[in-house]
Amino acid sequence: MSMTSTSTIAYQDLVLVGGGHAHAQVIKMWGMRSLPGVRLTLISPQVQTPYSGMLPGLVAGHYQFDDAHIDLMRLCQFAGVRFIQASVSRLDLDNRELWLDDTDRPATGFDLLSINSGITPELSLAGVAEYATPVKPISAFYPRWQRCLAQLRSASTPCAITVVGGGAAGIELILAMHHTISQQQGIGVAVDLHLVYRGNDILSSYPPRIREQVKAQLHSHGIHIHGNCEVSKLSSRHIHFSSGAAPLLSEHIFWCTQASAADWPGQSGLATDCKGFISLLDTLQSTSHDFVFAAGDIAQQVNYPRPAAGVFAVRQGPVLFENLQRKLLAKPLKQHRPQQDFLSILALGRRDAIAHRRFLPTLRGGWVWRWKNRIDQQFMAMFSELSMPASALANQAVAPAISGIDTPSPLSSLAMRCGGCGAKVGATSLSKVIRQLQPIHRDDVVWGLDSPDDAAALRISDTTASGQSQLLLQSVDHFRAFIDEPYLLGQIAAQHALSDLFAMNATPQSAMAIASLPYASDNITERDLLQLMSGAIKVLNDNNCSLTGGHTSEGNELSIGFAVNGLAPEHAILNKATLQAGQVLILTKALGTGTLFAAHGQLQAKGQWLETAIAAMLQSNRRAGELFHAHGATACTDITGFGLAGHLVEMLKPSGLLARLQLSAIPALAGALHCLSSGFSSSLQDQNQRISRAIANTEQWQAHPLYPLLFDPQTSGGLLASVPSENATSCLSALRDGGYHVATIIGDIHYKPKELGLIELTD
Structure with a gap:
């Protein structure tokens, strides 16, 4: 966050809790029209939030994961919004603070608050939490569905999948599951699909003509329908019923019943309705606290109660944005009156759908699905088609053209200076300065300015x-x-x-x-x-x-x-300088933080990639250092700003030895190679790459996709150590058991022929 003038000084904190549909729109609109003096922060447990309207298509295989998810980290970067990945556990409304699920973390203060965190699955029935997969939140459901598919591909005996819930969500889900299972190659066993619901009929809020068409679709696919079945409990692989009917055997149970409100808003003192949903005025403010706003499924307007549906949250988004800004400016707020009815389009698994709206004829066919797809794609395009605002580009410092020196483009590494260890002064410049310094000598200084340690x-x-x-x-x-x-x-x-x-x-x-x-x-x-x-x-x-x-x-x-x-x-x-010939080099963490965050600065890195990189940076190197010492390592360093090659050269120079690196063995963080190949590199990359003169066969390997990774500056990177070859296997095993799952042998140490450089690359 750069604050270069008094006009950009932050005076108020506006905090958004949850990355729902309404808040996604608020963030996008904020990026186009922010308020000076107001800092906006999003708190969400997910880096990528799903768009519920595309979930059936995602399960059916019509969309890829990124198609159906909003990348919140990227969206926040576009809008200049802070992003905190966490869940809120409670509010202190008197002091305007909120507490996150990290117990070591202090409360986060706010001046104005908005909540759009969705609803939670109803798991109170015995066995549901242990044996079922709730469909809400979608972010937790989808990975478990992927694991279910993987288990089906490896199954050797027939199995069953059951969806509990006869509403629109349950119908769309089971038809999508049927479609993707029927299209999956590698599933060689019979899979029975069951739909269980407690009412007299499916789709109770829909007209009879639609219910009949959908039931015909279910029957045509061989899906077993179990109506008037009140579930009493779940046990391992079984669904039990209140009627006393025989339990239904099912290896995979998906819970798609009506979800409930989260506990923490009501427990914190916000006014709620009888079901625990935040009570709202027509301005989308809390009825009890005018500095708290809300939208989406977690709240209800007291004057206009509506069923949980994404369409209402989408319509609330622009009004919420407008009223948040008006509240901050002390202006009158707008009233929001939600529509009484809305167009409902049921996806039927295949690229087929039924459209329904009250008082209008029922529409069905492939063209209806394409119509829905166009609506969904247009909504998602608001959050995927992002570019750096012109104002941000204008603020980047562009180096002037100098005769004989390549001039960087406005988006080059010189124009967009990196943070973290990418903000270091380059090794060449640093060495030149150090050589000109003359510190006094003290006998008690064992290693000082003249040491590479x-x-x-x-x-x-x-x-x-x-x-x-x-x-x-x-x-x-x-x-x-x-x-x-x-x-x-x-x-x-x-x-x-x-x-x-x-x-x-x-x-x-x-x-x-x-x-x-x-x-x-x-x-x-x-x-x-x-x-x-x-x-x-x-x-x-x-x-x-x-x-x-x-x-x-x-x-x-x-x-x-x-x-x-x-x-x-x-x-x-x-030490760094005590390598020995015959030893192997072990690296404990993957590389790529420099290129990933350089790409993030230009809106070109996925939130999932950054989430993985941050997790790696948070991992302590303490246990790795202990394990290296226990396994006889003679030299060790941490990989930071000068990159793998730079730090390795510092180890090799005093020893006069040669490191033979297996380039293909060097681990890369998710997305790092994509970012490098797309031309995104840290502002320190060019300086780091000057060390390539120490690589004996650099020209032979410059085109290799992993070659630039040698010079990528790391922030809180891993350790690199030389270990006796006879201890390498046990050391590697201990490191992986200790949580360094990508730890790997990347090369070995040899005596150096005079004509060679310090590093030789192999594949």
């Missing part, structure tokens, strides 16, 4: 029980924010700083912080600083590292760093 080391007077010298290790890391979520950034920055100590097999002792907060009101500055440092404290405390002080300042952007201290016996230190 990850931390400086000072010999202190204390000794270990064995009489070995005890070393004090010191390291410092600081970077500009590459994500705008302070709590998460604090965690990643602390993990990143501690990694230098873990790479050298030191035990952290203390840390001091340095942080810069964007210009904002006092309230917002306090909120951000608390979140930032609470995230850092969580990581430091987990590692028994005491935060002893620090320094804070204001600036144009968020930045955070730590100076950390650790202790280690001198004989147990892992």
